[in-house]
Amino acid sequence: MPIKKMLNDNVLVKEINKKEKVTEGGIIIIDSATTKSTRDVEIVQLPDGVEGYGAGDIVHIGLYAGIDCTIDGESFMIVKLLDLILVE
Numbered sequence: 001m002p003i004k005k006m007l008n009d010n011v012l013v014k015e016i017n018k019k020e021k022v023t024e025g026g027i028i029i030i031d032s033a034t035t036k037s038t039r040d041v042e043i044v045q046l047p048d049g050v051e052g053y054g055a056g057d058i059v060h061i062g063l064y065a066g067i068d069c070t071i072d073g074e075s076f077m078i079v080k081l082l083d084l085i086l087v088e
Helices: none
Strands: 010-013 020-022 028-030 036-045 058-062 068-072 074-080 083-086
Touching: 036 074
Parallel strands: none
Antiparallel strands: 010 036, 010 074, 020 028, 036 058, 058 083, 068 074
8 A cells, every 4th residue: 555645744764775895805894884873764755845855865864763664565764854864
C-alpha cells in the first residue's frame, strides 16, 4: 500500500547504502568502523508545505535520530523535520 502523506513534521527517509573504503595496503574499512556523529539518508517523502528540499535529496541526520519502520517489506526511518541537519 503506497503512503498517502506524512503527518505533522515527520519525514520518511531511507538510509543510503554503506560505503567501504580501501586503504593503499588493501585493508577494507567498513563505514560503521569510522567515527561519525551523523549519517546520510535520502528523503523519500516530506509533509505538505515544506519548501527548500524534497524527495530524492540527500541529508544528514543525527546518528541516533529516527524510528525504524518497514513498509511493503522495505526498510525506512521516520525522523522529525528538525532532525534534518544539512542538505547536500
